[in-house]
Amino acid sequence: MEDGDGSREGRIPLSRQRVLDHAVAVADAGGLASLTMRSLAKELGVRPMALYHYFANKDEILDGIVDQVFSEIELPSPGGDWREEITRRAASARSVLRRHSWAIALMESRSTPGPANLRQHEAVLATLRGAGLSLEMTGHAYALLDAFVYGFAIQEAALPFDTNTTPEVVAAIAARFSGGDYPYMQEYATERAMKPGYDFGDEFEFGLGVILDALERLAGPMRASLPRGAEA
Amino acid sequence: MEDGDGSREGRIPLSRQRVLDHAVAVADAGGLASLTMRSLAKELGVRPMALYHYFANKDEILDGIVDQVFSEIELPSPGGDWREEITRRAASARSVLRRHSWAIALMESRSTPGPANLRQHEAVLATLRGAGLSLEMTGHAYALLDAFVYGFAIQEAALPFDTNTTPEVVAAIAARFSGGDYPYMQEYATERAMKPGYDFGDEFEFGLGVILDALERLAGPMRASLPRGAEA
DNA sequence: ACCTGAACACCGTTCAAGT
């Protein structure tokens, strides 16, 4: 994974973007704990202090990679069918957060949204308002949709198994419930979760569908796209 | 906040529970980053290495405080009205995660659930199954409900303002949107979020209500409580 | 059994310096 010989010749020069790209790669590969100023510098073929020429401190880098992750999420386009657009954006957010699950932990602690985050907000608001939702209903819809998307990402990240967990590991987990202390968990595990074809990920489509159906019903008949507040 | 004079006389002896209680208090007061083996030891009036007599390492303490947080969430009782019970449990989870918002970041990274977490799962499954939901619908309902609860907690934790933010701060945030780049965000901010009486927290009741209404409809007429899988 | 002291390999970051 090292990409430098240490010599300055032929080195791609540092830049904010290059630092952030490598920071994301380091976190993807080894988790958030493995991302240190020193490990990041080594990955870039540079001394730790060089990073401080582009970022005031590590927190600024963390803010940067969170926004980098947001920038990977597809924006809904306010022109199209709102349900289709919102679904596409939600699915994209889910897959991005699955790729970079360390980002979820960071989202909780940083409260200054970056530009990609703001663009994301703007596009979702535009899509919902464009579909004719009232301001109040737009707020309801957005909070509910994003809570679901982020919460689902937490659940997926915390799952003790993913799609390619060995049967041995699954059996070990199941053994914890077989003492009789957790009859309902045991029922769910044996009668459903361990059945072939079961995939927790399918709950995403189900949940999102439930939410969108409800919003559609609550918002009344959707008007065709009539953008407001953007006519200036 | 120091509670010891350093002398061993009269010191409450260490124990796993005492360590965890203080660890939660430290994280509540100063955030997760402020919780170090050394700061925790100082808070307990003890040397850092004493902690290793009760926990193998810091990770075990982190697992412990996550489960401690889960233990604060009210369990639904399978006997009562399912909607009421699930609502009470969700509201409790939200307020607990608001009190300990650092726990959200930890939930993502630890995948071995503690006893309080398991009890929580068992009680929710019992409540849903007791209400007559099929195994499949129970899985759908649980995933959707918890995604919403956890996701809402992230959103609340990431909010740049809480209920007692000064108007100056609010104005500073609003100023970022007034450049014309974000017309829909500006509309939402000025026409709704900054209006007196607006409270993001109200979206919790709305979203939970939408989800419960949908589940009620999908599950068909609820049978009276008929526990299954626990008759042994 | 319960706690401590010294030490090791790490952190983020400052400050002064090199080119």
Added chain:
DNA sequence: ACCTGAACACCGTTCAAGT
């Protein structure tokens, strides 16, 4: 402007030791 070296005050943790 861009990067470095040495140093400081921290980390988690090992190991051997005290009572």
